[in-house]
Amino acid sequence: MPSLVPQPIRIDCVRRAVVLFGLLLGSCGPPPPRGDRIDLVLWKNQVGLDEAAITNVLIDRFNAGQHRWRVIAQSLPQGGYDQSIVAASLAGRMPCIVAVDSPMVARYAWAGHLRPLDGQVSAALLRRVSPAAVGRYGGHAYAVGQFDAALALYTRASILRRMHTRVPTLDRPWTGAEFQTLLERLKAEGAYRYPLDLATRDDKVSWWTYAFSPMLQSFGGDLIDRRTMTSAEGVLNGAPAQAFGAWFQALFAKGLVARAEPDENAFVKARAAIAYSGDWWEPDFRKAWGSDLLVLPPPDFGHGVVIGGGSWQWAISRTCPHPDGAGAFITFMLQDKQIAAMSDASGNVPVTEHAAALSRDFGPHGQSRVFFELMRRFARQRPATPAFPTIANAFTFAMRDVMDGKDVQDSLDDATDDIDRALADTVGVDDRGRARGAR
């Protein structure tokens, strides 16, 4: 097929390419302004279908409800979200409104990418919102979420009956010992190769930190010392943390949890009797088990039940020329009616009492009420510090090493050293939590 061999490149070919190239640039300029409205660009992370759809509906509602502002939303791939913000910030092209994942708020605030919500979103309004849904740093609120998520234990009533185990309640959750006994009995019974699914198949740092640092807290440890915010020493590697590590390691050593389930459906396919997962799995579990499904609080390992709090939140960029417009938008999104609409459409947990009451699913008798209760009672934020990426990485690598049989104390010491160095490098010892970005 000699005709297919590219003939020597002719210059007119190049010229054509250059013209083509020029045409293309045309599509990349900013959209022309329309009418008298002021455009506010908004960046959000790409999410599930339902959440994306309802967010767009709410943005349309905001745009239709007033005449000063027009919010233009852009969805960014999650994998490069942070780098995109950094690059945009360097290039002076930050959007006005940005969605930020809750544990990252402190870092952006510290770096000066965000502006405090003071004066744009009323303090009274923020007080109505569940504390874990407000991103604070250095004494200022920088971000606020329209919704949150909640972790729960899922199992089936029939299994608990068979094992003669009581059904725990929000007021009286399982103790660590009760939970352990149940797992070992389930294992001994022989019906389940691995009775508990902790979704360890997902090796993402975000999941490991979100899912397992609350367990560490329930044991009495923590990621860092929250009083000083400058060290993890004694907290991440102290005696409670070591007890947690030993327990976690034994789950795998005893075959109570699979190191990696082959797919994400262990509980749906009845390979596992209990699953530890987020509220977003409830619809699938409900579909599989119907009224047999139980949604339970995670166990209390001695220091109360703890679940992770704080999901994606809205913030205003420091360079936004119209913070009042951004504030108006965020205030709108925090209306109980909009929060309820978001929750009913997407399954995300509402962040105010009134919104929950308004909502179909999260109201006092709604089918998802339990998640609101879990969030309200047990949610705790991850530490608000600029060193969070290192904290999350160090904790995750340490726990994965523990899972794979490495010495617990060594693993936790490694993580502690990594975190303390990152804290010293970023915040500095005399710079604890004071907002540098709040200038």
Add this chain to the structure above:
Amino acid sequence: MGVRRHSPIAPWLFGAPALIGLMLFLVLPFVMAVILTFTDQRLVSPRPGAFVGLRNYQRLLSVGALVQTPERSAAGAPVYARVRSITRGNRAYAGYRPLTAFRLGNRRVTVLATDPAFLQALGNTMLFAVLVVPLQCAMALGLALLVNAGLRGQTLFRAIFFSPVVMSMVIVSVVWAFLFNKDLGLFNQALGWISLGAVRPVDWLGNPATAMPAIVIMSAWQGAGFQMLILLAGLQGISQELYDAARLDGASAWQRFVHITLPGLRQTVLFVAVVTTIAALGLFTQVDVMTGGGPRGTTATVMFEAVRHGVREENIAYGATISVVYFALITLVIVVQQAIRRRRGGGVA
């Protein structure tokens, strides 16, 4: 060489577009990376990076040793104090962690490093390259010979063997992770069936001893189609007359392979080996998707460490230091190798 027949600026004109491009988009960022290594720059930070001298290099490369005598003996075996407790309690050892340990008489010598994960990753990457390059090249050669045998449907088979190269690595990894699964994966089922149950299920990606070999197998499988194609070209370049002549002389198929095919492919194989080695030294995606560097760091590679520190923990200065040190090591190897080859004569470049 003959008399120069062109103006002295002509070469620069021809080379300019490419050289400017490479300078701007390869050399300049690399120089920036080198400069970063002397700072404490982070990706997200309110302040510009400050000059910190060689601190990043010290944190990356420092090694030391700790010699211990037994504290006591329990049941005949000597018992030593916990290394981590010593290094964390003693200022002289601040920042050091155990890398490996060995016994010298009744003393225990622990090799310490400030970043044992990097040194482990360096070892892992070398191990990967040493395993995957011969395996992948051999597989590719076998495939090339097979699809060059003049059998029916060879175009289709070439496409099939090539298909993993163009498939999304994420999807390939998902399928392979399932194959490697301990309890339900096809690999263990097949092993159990062949051995009539004698072979116990192996947690391929979860066992420190098998995780890297599993990645090697998967990578060789994924990339072999590409090398096959290049080798196929080499095979077709060998004169058919040589084979005919050999056959007339009564040479067996094996003799023809050893005395005609292999020498004829020498340059191609060398080229393929170089390309495969470069790719192997940059191993990242498979590890990131399939093992996340685990179990216990046995599949973490240098690029994985660089991305982990430089991108995910946002310590871009430290990530750059890893890249620069690694680059310097590879360059050293190339320079030495080139020097040896030049003394022997010949070479790829």
Add this chain to the structure above:
Amino acid sequence: MTPAQRRSIPLRLALHALMVVLAAVFLFPFLFMLASSLKTNDAIFADLESGRALLPVGDLTGANYVGAFARGHIGHYLANSVLITVVTVALGLVVNSLAAFALARLEWRGKQAVITLLVILLVVPFEAISVPLMLLVAKLPGIAFGADGVVLTGSWLDTIYVQIIPFVANTFSIFLFYQVFRDIPKDFDEAAYVDGATPWQVYRHIIVPSSGPVFATVTILQALAMWNQYLWPLITVPGEAARPLMVGMEQFFSARKTAWGEVMAYAALITVPVLIAFVFFQRWFVRSVVGSGVKG
């Protein structure tokens, strides 16, 4: 007579059988992708533990493909990817072959140093420079055609050309061209120079026509690399206007629960055209490498 025709029938059968077995080994993720792209999420997981995973059986649906187009904007991203690939490869062929010509056929001071530099640059992994490069292009002045006509912007971010220009000059391509150009007998250009030809004419009328195949090789290699580009656009192209195919797939992973059916449909739509192109071009590629210096 080809070698195969001389082989005994049992041997050919055995080789055929071997080839079929190997084909199965190499094809299964591809079959899995195709089969799964026609199934619902539940069915994909239900079939995973048996051979059904590789077969289009059960309740089949085209909904994933509809979703990939409707939700994935695959048409738009496809156009971007094709454009980026075509323009980069076309510019790359010219730029890199010109440089290789200067290195292989012209005499100048510093040439050896440049060649050594190129060999060394060959091993710089992209991950090593991606962050500094991102910092760089974020601040490079660019141009845009906005409502006010051509305007200067302060950044290359979020454009098509940020995905093209940094990748036109390519050490590996220069290296391939260089090897081929170097082995073309010098007699031709010597004669041409005697006749008063310029280096440009030598390049255009002697070197390029006698090394067509290596242009094919470089085309395939660079096109594959550009088509599969992921990390770079992920961090430099936040918007949808200039987003390429590979990054487009990310949105199906972004949700807390991956929509595997749509992921598979999307991946099939990315992969199948490349494979068809391969079947079509493979003879040409094989020949081209024969002609190039690779075979030695």
